Amino acid sequence: MRKNWIKPVILAVATVLMSIPLTAIATEKRLDENETTSLREEFTTDEQKMLESINPAYTSIPEVLELKEKGYLDELTAAIDDAYASTYKTEMESQFSNLSAWSLTPEMTVAQLAEITQEYLDKNKDGIRIDRIEFQHMVKEMFYGDSYPLAKMAKDDPEFGAPYLYICIYYYENFDVNLGDFKGDVSKPLKSETMTKTLEQMFEEDFDRNFRETTTMEIFHKIKEKYLAKAAPENPLDGEKIQLYNTKEYVTQSADCTNFASQTLFYGGLAKTFYESDKTFK
Numbered sequence: 001m002r003k004n005w006i007k008p009v010i011l012a013v014a015t016v017l018m019s020i021p022l023t024a025i026a027t028e029k030r031l032d033e034n035e036t037t038s039l040r041e042e043f044t045t046d047e048q049k050m051l052e053s054i055n056p057a058y059t060s061i062p063e064v065l066e067l068k069e070k071g072y073l074d075e076l077t078a079a080i081d082d083a084y085a086s087t088y089k090t091e092m093e094s095q096f097s098n099l100s101a102w103s104l105t106p107e108m109t110v111a112q113l114a115e116i117t118q119e120y121l122d123k124n125k126d127g128i129r130i131d132r133i134e135f136q137h138m139v140k141e142m143f144y145g146d147s148y149p150l151a152k153m154a155k156d157d158p159e160f161g162a163p164y165l166y167i168c169i170y171y172y173e174n175f176d177v178n179l180g181d182f183k184g185d186v187s188k189p190l191k192s193e194t195m196t197k198t199l200e201q202m203f204e205e206d207f208d209r210n211f212r213e214t215t216t217m218e219i220f221h222k223i224k225e226k227y228l229a230k231a232a233p234e235n236p237l238d239g240e241k242i243q244l245y246n247t248k249e250y251v252t253q254s255a256d257c258t259n260f261a262s263q264t265l266f267y268g269g270l271a272k273t274f275y276e277s278d279k280t281f282k
Contacts, residue, residue: 039059039060039061039062039065040059040060042065042068043059043065043068047068047073050077051064054077054080054212054216055212055213055216055217055220057217058216058220061220063220063224064076064220066227067223067224067227070227070231072223072226072227075223076219076220076223079219079222079223080215080216080219083211083215083219084211084215087211087215088207088211091203091207092203092204092207095203098154098161099161099199101158101161102154102158102159102161102162102165103158103161104116104161104162104165104199105199106198106199106200106203107198107199107200108198108199109195109196109197109198109199110166110169110190110194110195110196110197110198110199110202111195111196113162113165113166113169113199114130114166114190114195116162116163116166117130117162117163117166117167118130120159120160120162120163121135121163125138130166130170130189131187131189132187133185133186133187135170135187136170136174136182136185136187136188139167139170139171140181140182142167143171150164150167151164165199169190169194169202170188170190173190173191173194174188245263245264
């Protein structure tokens with residue numbers, strides 16, 4: 001992950017503290033609008049709605065259509081349902097455990113979190129207010145450098161738990177992915193609708209977003225690999241026989257520098273094309 005761009009999310013509070021590595025997801029090939037529309041037409045209306053609710057990208061990935069045609073679509077959606085059910089409870093319990101360690105509750109609003117954050121700043125960062133540009137500068141510095149191991153700070157100092165959550169929310173809402181920075185050198189308070197949400201709502205929304213963007217793609221690739229493995233032709237070679245082949249059985253040929261390797265594979269079961277000049281191997 002590039003140091004000059006870290007996408008902080010609330011779910012990272014739990015995953016980082018538990019040292020669970022994020023999984024890198026391969027980027028699917030881009031399709032133009034006509035190709036995407038054409039792909040979607042291959043799915044029924046119900047299938048489109050179902051796939052878009054899981055991950056909108058699914059209706060524009062050719063391999064998903066291939067899985068449908070080969071009868072793997074139900075297995076894909078079932079695996080996703082199972083993964084959601086098995087991870088949601090665990091993740092939320094972990095989040096609530098962190099809140100408890102920081103003397104916070106799921107029912108607290110982001111506005112209340114902001115008040116606690118300001119109290120922490122008044123005590124530890126003289127002159128920095130969350131509604132001024134200095135706060136944005138501090139957040140940027142904390143995420144760009146190595147001087148502030150935020151997750152470790154929150155784990156070691158329970159008082160930093162609330163500011164850590166607020167900083168993550170602030171960064172996620174104001175950081176411009178395309179720009180690779182904050183939009184302009186101006187104060188950017190959180191949106192009013194964000195401020196009224198409870199921490200539980202923030203955790204749930206973040207879990208759903210990350211599940212959709214990462215876990216669903218991981219599962220897709222696993223099912224795809226399973227399909228490809230089943231579709232692959234069986235290996236005709238007998239490894240044990242290949243190991244038993246020896247030079248006593250080697251038939252010399254005048255113009256084939258890979259002759260021994262070829263005959264070894266032939267001995268192990270690989271089909272061979274014979275020419276009139278070949279010596280018969282029995």
